[in-house]
Amino acid sequence: QVQLVESAGGVVQPGRSLRLSCAASEFTFNIYAMHWVRLAPGKGLEWVAVISYDGTYKYHAHSVEGRFTISRDNSKNTLYLQMDSLRAEDTAVYFCARAYRGAWHYFEYWGQGTLVTVSS
Amino acid sequence: QSALTQPRSVSGSPGQSVTISCTGTSGDIGGYNFVSWYQHHPGKAPKFVIYDVSERPSGVPDRFSGSKSGNTASLTISGLQVEDEGDYYCSSYAGNSFYVFGTGTEVTVL
Numbered sequence: 001q002v003q004l005v006e007s008a009g010g011v012v013q014p015g016r017s018l019r020l021s022c023a024a025s026e027f028t029f030n031i032y033a034m035h036w037v038r039l040a041p042g043k044g045l046e047w048v049a050v051i052s053y054d055g056t057y058k059y060h061a062h063s064v065e066g067r068f069t070i071s072r073d074n075s076k077n078t079l080y081l082q083m084d085s086l087r088a089e090d091t092a093v094y095f096c097a098r099a100y101r102g103a104w105h106y107f108e109y110w111g112q113g114t115l116v117t118v119s120s
Numbered sequence: 121q122s123a124l125t126q127p128r129s130v131s132g133s134p135g136q137s138v139t140i141s142c143t144g145t146s147g148d149i150g151g152y153n154f155v156s157w158y159q160h161h162p163g164k165a166p167k168f169v170i171y172d173v174s175e176r177p178s179g180v181p182d183r184f185s186g187s188k189s190g191n192t193a194s195l196t197i198s199g200l201q202v203e204d205e206g207d208y209y210c211s212s213y214a215g216n217s218f219y220v221f222g223t224g225t226e227v228t229v230l
Contacts, residue, residue, distance in 0.1 A: 004165075035219075037221075043223075044123055044126075044209060044221055044222060044223040044224040045158070045160075045166070045209050045211075045221040045222075045224065046123075046221060047211075047218070047219040047220065047221060050217065050219070057217070059216075059217040059218065061121065061218065062121060063121075095165070095166070097166075100168070100171060100177075103154075103171075104217070105154040105156070105171075105213045105219070106154075106156045106168065106171045106211075107156070107158065107166070107168060107211070108168050108177070109165075109168070110165040110166045110167075110168075111165060112163075112164060112165050113165070
């Protein structure tokens, strides 16, 4: 059974940084694209970023472009999200998700999510 | 990248059918057949229930069906069951490797 486990989030002050990780297991990590998606309180899901299977291609939503960076270490079966210059509006549950087969367009398996709260 | 528009809530009795709409633009739903749907129970991992507008992933019951017309996609749950309660989100490819989700719909089984 595919397993995706996000690292603990936490409370972070505005302007500070936080790195999330997502440990993948029970599948061949290095052949799948991976996504980050977030769910802010009282709002809907929001796509954050995607990375190709080998890390060559990375795309970020306009709302986080220049502040967040997606990356991966295939030797450790781990996905990362480096979040810098955090804002109150970044407060959300962050999910990592595996893309569906060879298509980037779908989010087949998800982690349970980790809460990041940006507050002073 | 504006969120796709969904009704805030829909409800139905067990055995009935409910349909959730998801309205976007020609830049997302209207321009691509890469529409998908997700079921989410708060506190749990979302579940992938429809892709390619109307295809069901393995293991998803056939009471879940999807369709699209113009800039609007729809998810229909037929033969509603108690376990179908939860939040449902649509998603679409929006070009240039960007993706957009819907505002979410809460399904209640009466």
